[in-house]
Amino acid sequence: MSNPLAFEDRPEDGLGGRIVPMRLQKFLARAGVASRRGSEDLMTAGRVTVNGVVVTELGSKVDPLVDEVAVDGKVVSLADEPVTIMLHKPAGVITTMKAQSDKPIVADLVPTDDFPGLFPIGRLDADTTGLLLFSTNGELGNLLLHPRHHVAKTYLARLKKPLEDESAQRLRAGVTLDDGPTQPADVSYADKARKLVRITLREGRYHQVKRMFDAVGDPVVSLHRESFGPLRLGKLKPGEWRQLTDSEVDKLRRAARS
Ligand code: URA
Secondary structure, eight states: OOOOSOGGGSOBOSSSSBOOOEEHHHHHHHTTSSOHHHHHHHHHTTOEEETTEEOOOTTOEEOTTTOOEEETTEEEOOOOSOOEEEEEEOTTOBSOSSOSSSSOBGGGTSOTTTSTTOEEESOOOTTOEEEEEEESOHHHHHHHHOGGGOOOEEEEEEESSOOOHHHHHHHHHOOEETTEEOOOOEEEEOSTTSOEEEEEESOOOTTHHHHHHHHTTOOEEEEEEEEETTEEOTTOOTTOEEEOOHHHHHHHHHHHHO
């Protein structure tokens, strides 16, 4: 494979890097064909060609600027669109892209090799589980995090003791925290014992849910984010991620603007 371009002369890939020769399975993943694992399966099944020749060898490299890659005869090229994914964050994982200790971090769970420049949109506490978004698109991140646009986020909180009706009412109306009063929230019971409570907020302050329940004297034992705007975790298991479709990203943008 000839390689006529020096690194500095290579074009940017729109994901914070330059387009350089890479392993075929990485190319296929970045082109959005399948996950890296799924791309390897496509290769070993003999469905992938490079310049018209079937390639099954998993170590093979391609130069996206020179080589023509096809799957089942259909040519694929690198997506230069920004990428947004959702992760089902497990408990015990810190929301950071840079390790500060030997504790597990979300960067270990998302495909930073395939999508350089991924960053978390907001954060969840280490012990909180559930839906966490990541994107390579800074503009989308700013839109979703801007206090003026805060989209609704729904959490399931397991509480130390049953939540009194009066406390639920106070949470709905807004409680006063040390950084000011909270905006109206939706609060409903999710079990008969009233120890599992669903709460929807339209703002996102530090430890907000836990502080709100503390304020009514009923501490949170565990917390799970079920949804972010129009997006729900669905069947994603803890530790799994998936890429959002264009239509899901459009829906997110609309939710932020509404
Ligand atoms: N509120 C919290 O207290 N913790 C989270 O992780 C998210 C919202």
